[in-house]
Amino acid sequence: xxxxxxxxxxxxxxxxxxxxxxxxxxxxxxxxxxxxxxxxxxxxxxxxxxxxxxxxxxxxxxxxxxxxxxxxxxxxxxxxxxxxxxxxxxxxxxxxxxxxxxxxxxxxxxxxxxxxxxxxxxxxxxxxxxxxxxxxxxxxxxxxxxxxxxxxxxxxxxxxxxxxxxxxxxxxxxxxxxxxxxxxxxxxxxxxxxxxxxxxxxxxxxxxxxxxxxxxxxxxxxxxxxxxxxxxxxxxxxxxxxxxxxxxxxxxxxxxxxxxxxxxxxxxxxxxxxxxxxxxxxxxxxxxxxxxxxxxxxxxxxxxxxxxxx
Amino acid sequence: xxxxxxxxxxxxxxxxxxxxxxxxxxxxxxxxxxxxxxxxxxxxxxxxxxxxxxxxxxxxxxxxxxxxxxxxxxxxxxxxxxxxxxxxxxxxxxxxxxxxxxxxxxxxxxxxxxxxxxxxxxxxxxxxxxxxxxxxxxxxxxxxxxxxxxxxxxxxxxxxxxxxxxxxxxxxxxxxxxxxxxxxxxxxxxxxxxxxxxxxxxxxxxxxxxxxxxxxxxxxxxxxxxxxxxxxxxxxxxxxxxxxxxxxxxxxxxxxxxxxxxxxxxxxxxxxxxxxxxxxxxxxxxxxxxxxxxxxxxxxxxxxxxxxxxxxxxxxxxxxxxxxxxxxxxxxxxxxxxxxxxxxxxxxxxxxxxxxxxxxxxxxxxxxxxxxxxxxxxxxxxxxxxxxxxxxxxxxxxxxxxxxxxxxxxxxxxxxxxxxxxxxxxxxxxxxxxxxxxxxxxxxxxxxxxxxxxxxxxxxxxxxxxxxxxxxxxxxxxxxxxxxxxxxxxxxxxxxxxxxxxxxxxxxxxxxxxxxxxxxxxxxxxxxxxxxxxxxxxxxxxxxxxxxxxxxxxxxxxxxxxxxxxxxxxxxxxxxxxxxxxxxxxxxxxxxxxxxxxxxxxxxxxxxxxxxxxxxx
Numbered sequence: 001x002x003x004x005x006x007x008x009x010x011x012x013x014x015x016x017x018x019x020x021x022x023x024x025x026x027x028x029x030x031x032x033x034x035x036x037x038x039x040x041x042x043x044x045x046x047x048x049x050x051x052x053x054x055x056x057x058x059x060x061x062x063x064x065x066x067x068x069x070x071x072x073x074x075x076x077x078x079x080x081x082x083x084x085x086x087x088x089x090x091x092x093x094x095x096x097x098x099x100x101x102x103x104x105x106x107x108x109x110x111x112x113x114x115x116x117x118x119x120x121x122x123x124x125x126x127x128x129x130x131x132x133x134x135x136x137x138x139x140x141x142x143x144x145x146x147x148x149x150x151x152x153x154x155x156x157x158x159x160x161x162x163x164x165x166x167x168x169x170x171x172x173x174x175x176x177x178x179x180x181x182x183x184x185x186x187x188x189x190x191x192x193x194x195x196x197x198x199x200x201x202x203x204x205x206x207x208x209x210x211x212x213x214x215x216x217x218x219x220x221x222x223x224x225x226x227x228x229x230x231x232x233x234x235x236x237x238x239x240x241x242x243x244x245x246x247x248x249x250x251x252x253x254x255x256x257x258x259x260x261x262x263x264x265x266x267x268x269x270x271x272x273x274x275x276x277x278x279x280x281x282x283x284x285x286x287x288x289x290x291x292x293x294x295x296x297x298x299x300x301x302x303x304x305x306x307x308x309x310x
Numbered sequence: 311x312x313x314x315x316x317x318x319x320x321x322x323x324x325x326x327x328x329x330x331x332x333x334x335x336x337x338x339x340x341x342x343x344x345x346x347x348x349x350x351x352x353x354x355x356x357x358x359x360x361x362x363x364x365x366x367x368x369x370x371x372x373x374x375x376x377x378x379x380x381x382x383x384x385x386x387x388x389x390x391x392x393x394x395x396x397x398x399x400x401x402x403x404x405x406x407x408x409x410x411x412x413x414x415x416x417x418x419x420x421x422x423x424x425x426x427x428x429x430x431x432x433x434x435x436x437x438x439x440x441x442x443x444x445x446x447x448x449x450x451x452x453x454x455x456x457x458x459x460x461x462x463x464x465x466x467x468x469x470x471x472x473x474x475x476x477x478x479x480x481x482x483x484x485x486x487x488x489x490x491x492x493x494x495x496x497x498x499x500x501x502x503x504x505x506x507x508x509x510x511x512x513x514x515x516x517x518x519x520x521x522x523x524x525x526x527x528x529x530x531x532x533x534x535x536x537x538x539x540x541x542x543x544x545x546x547x548x549x550x551x552x553x554x555x556x557x558x559x560x561x562x563x564x565x566x567x568x569x570x571x572x573x574x575x576x577x578x579x580x581x582x583x584x585x586x587x588x589x590x591x592x593x594x595x596x597x598x599x600x601x602x603x604x605x606x607x608x609x610x611x612x613x614x615x616x617x618x619x620x621x622x623x624x625x626x627x628x629x630x631x632x633x634x635x636x637x638x639x640x641x642x643x644x645x646x647x648x649x650x651x652x653x654x655x656x657x658x659x660x661x662x663x664x665x666x667x668x669x670x671x672x673x674x675x676x677x678x679x680x681x682x683x684x685x686x687x688x689x690x691x692x693x694x695x696x697x698x699x700x701x702x703x704x705x706x707x708x709x710x711x712x713x714x715x716x717x718x719x720x721x722x723x724x725x726x727x728x729x730x731x732x733x734x735x736x737x738x739x740x741x742x743x744x745x746x747x748x749x750x751x752x753x754x755x756x757x758x759x760x761x762x763x764x765x766x767x768x769x770x771x772x773x774x775x776x777x778x779x780x781x782x783x784x785x786x787x788x789x790x791x792x793x794x795x796x797x798x799x800x801x802x803x804x805x806x807x808x809x810x811x812x813x814x815x816x817x818x819x820x821x822x823x824x825x826x827x828x829x830x831x832x833x834x835x836x837x838x839x840x841x842x843x844x845x846x847x848x849x850x851x852x853x854x855x856x857x858x859x860x861x862x863x864x865x866x867x868x869x870x871x872x873x874x875x876x877x878x879x880x881x882x883x884x885x886x887x888x889x890x891x892x893x894x895x896x897x898x899x900x901x902x903x904x905x906x907x908x909x910x911x912x913x914x915x916x917x918x919x920x921x922x923x924x925x926x927x
Binding site: 204205211212213214215216219223224227228301302303304 | 378383386412419420422423427430431441442477479490496
């Protein structure tokens with residue numbers, strides 16, 4: 001299968017996934033108890049006429065299949081509706097926040113990936129003392145909850161040493177502590193997966209051959225072993241980046257950052273259903289695209305996969 | 311990585327007589343203290359330009375470790391010591407890591423078995439070859455790509471420009487091996503170490519690779535060839551060293567070692583090669599046996615040696631000169647081994663004259679990656695009688711394994727039919743086949759992959775007796791023990807797991823499992839291809855015995871003509887899905903009609919037929 005055909009097929013599949021996510025979100029809306037019209041009108045006891053008017057405006061008085069059709073039709077045009085609470089278009093509301101979340105997730109991921117690569121290349125199959133120390137620290141990093149790490153980092157780097165802002169902010173220095181918190185949670189897993197992959201690759205005959213050609217230790221590791229260790233790593237990073245994009249709630253809350261996670265938490269608490277739907281769709285889209293990127297990366301890293309079908 | 315080199319650094323004079331590689335008293339061991347294993351115990355030789363020394367031995371004899379130690383790559387946890395280790399007059403016992411890296415690939419190159427795993431699967435062939443050039447900066451960067459192409463051309467790879475851009479899995483086995491050789495010789499090393507370079511290849515491809523190595527030798531390269539197969543070595547080596555348990559037990563000019571072997575182990579290795587002469591004889595004489603692991607003797611071979619005496623178990627035998635430059639570490643080089651008489655009449659063909667498997671006009675096609683249907687088996691007809699062996703020979707891709715799957719009823723044919731025990735076997739619903747399933751059995755090339763790794767030997771064989779479950783298996787212990795006895799296994803192995811067995815023992819368990827339901831036919835798909843020559847000999851003997859005792863029909867698939875000749879009564883030769891020749895084994899081998907059969911036979915290396923086949927390059 002050629003790369004172009006593969007891409008078209010994956011994009012079509014993405015559309016199907018989005019449709020599925022939209023349908024689930026719509027069903028969730030229908031099944032949630034309570035009248036959305038009353039949520040929109042707020043805490044003041046509205047008159048039945050007001051409620052009826054809102055219901056009519058939003059087509060809540062039409063049969064469910066018609067509502068579903070209207071909902072999908074609006075989505076197809078890119079209209080996610082308006083927030084009940086903030087009275088703003090959901091698209092604009094989420095868009096602002098999504099950028100902040102994506103930035104955090106990507107810097108966290110990149111930091112973790114870099115650190116894990118250095119650890120794995122330095123300790124896979126050699127330097128037993130350093131390897132043991134690194135593995136011990138990785139285990140601690142994996143088992144420490146993010147909120148505690150975040151609090152510790154804040155205590156020392158922000159409150160005591162004033163190196164970084166305590167909360168909010170938009171410059172790059174505001175990104176350091178939150179992304180470090182995220183990275184610490186990931187680096188342990190990444191380093192272990194990579195080290196294991198590299199150690200398996202270093203036992204292969206092609207590594208012996210590379211050494212027999214006069215390759216130095218570093219070049220053997222970087223040119224040969226690392227690429228084989230990337231395959232399991234890509235699998236696990238696809239999952240973890242997707243999870244970061246849609247759910248860095250804890251870190252965003254601790255560092256008082258804007259972000260999708262916080263928008264989602266607030267929307268659920270106040271039953272702001274269009275916003276919830278929007279976040280669900282955004283997460284579905286993010287996961288679909290990341291999965292596509294992951295499958296594409298497999299094909300780049302391992303040429304043997306290029307010939308096999310989907 | 312490397313262990314401590316050099317316990318005895320003496321000021322060696324420049325290599326005499328043009329010796330490129332000089333080794334004295336090389337010792338390699340792994341681990342330390344109680345778990346210390348001596349893999350190489352005092353090996354010494356010299357290698358000159360335009361010369362090939364072959365080191366022959368079974369797996370575990372230390373030949374690969376020797377090869378790696380010569381490159382300073384004996385591996386983690388190893389300690390290497392040598393009285394002398396000189397490459398082109400340079401003392402390597404004192405070389406540091408940096409110096410070793412400069413030498414590897416530049417002065418001494420290495421080719422491993424199985425190019426598919428020895429070339430990095432995620433890098434192009436060109437990148438792999440270019441890496442040697444890059445490490446040693448032998449050509450400027452801009453010229454590297456051109457040099458890669460010309461190197462591929464030098465090892466006779468057709469269309470080298472395209473091949474350089476391809477990945478190893480896109481090349482055939484022969485081309486891959488050539489590319490691997492190109493990467494090893496890219497920087498023109500004076501010494502090339504080839505560790506089983508042809509083992510995984512078909513005979514014709516194997517012959518081409520050996521020709522290529524011969525041409526390189528003629529051009530001035532010194533070659534150290536490592537192999538378990540004396541017949542491969544015979545064609546190519548100038549001198550042969552036979553290695554057993556970490557030491558050379560015999561060394562000499564190839565003609566002498568093959569023509570008048572002095573050490574009992576060399577004789578046994580030669581006798582184990584199935585070939586034209588050995589038909590009807592046993593390949594592996596029975597051994598004194600016993601538990602080999604517990605015995606420590608001065609001569610490592612004494613526990614298996616039919617000529618062993620008391621002194622063999624007490625003192626290390628000296629190197630006894632037999633001829634010019636020919637010597638063996640044995641006291642009894644003059645004595646002949648007691649002749650082994652055949653205990654069973656081996657010529658029992660078609661005694662019951664009952665056709666067990668009848669195949670007519672069998673055709674099966676598969677859809678290739680380009681969506682075109684390609685026949686894997688086309689119009690094949692054959693019959694196997696009880697107590698008879700039909701050999702199926704052909705190169706990889708000729709459709710042999712598809713034929714096996716069709717005969718087993720694991721694939722349905724597109725056309726034609728299979729009959730088993732006189733009744734239809736193909737294109738019948740599975741439930742009507744199920745009651746007869748046990749009567750046709752399969753033995754694979756790789757028994758390890760066909761066992762559940764969590765099962766014990768007892769359970770593997772017991773399940774085949776038709777009673778699944780741990781408790782039922784225990785009730786059948788008598789039957790299971792008898793089956794193990796029949797295939798020559800110690801009942802003490804009952805509680806072992808497949809991983810804890812040697813290759814030969816695993817194949818014996820696979821055979822015991824195949825025998826368990828009392829089959830009328832056994833389909834053997836390359837059952838000895840993964841085994842050393844000496845183990846292969848034992849398994850072939852076992853097949854012959856079982857066939858004659860049980861009157862079972864064997865459909866025996868192999869790419870090895872020696873094996874096919876030894877075991878078969880009749881032979882079919884397959885090429886590209888069709889049978890090109892069929893007939894009694896003597897006729898096919900003595901008077902082949904088809905050109906393809908002739909070319910196959912011509913490519914077979916034989917230890918007894920060493921001729922001066924030095925190509926004129």
